[in-house]
Amino acid sequence: MKLLSKQFFSFDSEIVAKNLVWKTIQVWNKRGIIIETEAYKQDCDQASHAFWKKTTRNALMYETYGFVYVYLIYGMYYCLNFTTDKNKAGAVLIRWIQDIQTNKIYDGCGKVCNYFQIDKKFNGLDLQNNDKIKIYDNWIKIKNIKVATRKWISKATDKLWRFIWEI
DNA sequence: GAATAGATCCGC
DNA sequence: CGGATCTATTCA
Numbered sequence: 611m612k613l614l615s616k617q618f619f620s621f622d623s624e625i626v627a628k629n630l631v632w633k634t635i636q637v638w639n640k641r642g643i644i645i646e647t648e649a650y651k652q653d654c655d656q657a658s659h660a661f662w663k664k665t666t667r668n669a670l671m672y673e674t675y676g677f678v679y680v681y682l683i684y685g686m687y688y689c690l691n692f693t694t695d696k697n698k699a700g701a702v703l704i705r706w707i708q709d710i711q712t713n714k715i716y717d718g719c720g721k722v723c724n725y726f727q728i729d730k731k732f733n734g735l736d737l738q739n740n741d742k743i744k745i746y747d748n749w750i751k752i753k754n755i756k757v758a759t760r761k762w763i764s765k766a767t768d769k770l771w772r773f774i775w776e777i
Numbered sequence: 778g779a780a781t782a783g784a785t786c787c788g789c
Numbered sequence: 790c791g792g793a794t795c796t797a798t799t800c801a
């Protein structure tokens with residue numbers, strides 16, 4: 611399997627989020643298929659961490675693409691993101707994955723991070739250059755990607771930036 | 778310094 | 790539906 615290129619993450623987060631569905635994610639020695647993603651942008655997206663201005667937390671979104679962005683939400687759950695967009699601050703949130711070995715579904719970014727044992731230490735890792743987490747291309751093309759509004763947010767709820775692989 | 782909201786999940 | 794539980798950011 612081929613590692614996704616740096617360029618893959620250089621586009622608008624909406625594009626990257628859509629393209630990430632059905633890709634293979636490997637963390638430590640566990641492998642899963644990405645089932646659902648959400649895109650977060652800089653412009654016109656009040657739900658994004660990067661909407662207002664650059665801060666210490668969202669700096670990665672501004673400064674990088676193809677890097678891991680992890681943060682703690684509600685004091686108990688980690689959320690796994692990948693930074694995107696060469697020209698703007700952007701990120702893609704990984705919401706669902708399915709384990710390749712067991713076929714178990716982990717539906718929710720807190721559950722995904724719990725399963726993969728992802729914590730704050732993953733923040734800032736370069737997807738091209740680390741031995742903990744990797745995203746591989748998948749040569750099988752799927753057509754039935756469903757587009758929907760994002761979940762669990764209070765702002766910009768009209769944006770159709772959630773992408774789900776549907777059987 | 779204090780207050781607040783949050784890209785969540787679980788259990789009642 | 791409400792609680793858990795913490796931190797980055799905002800407000801005074």
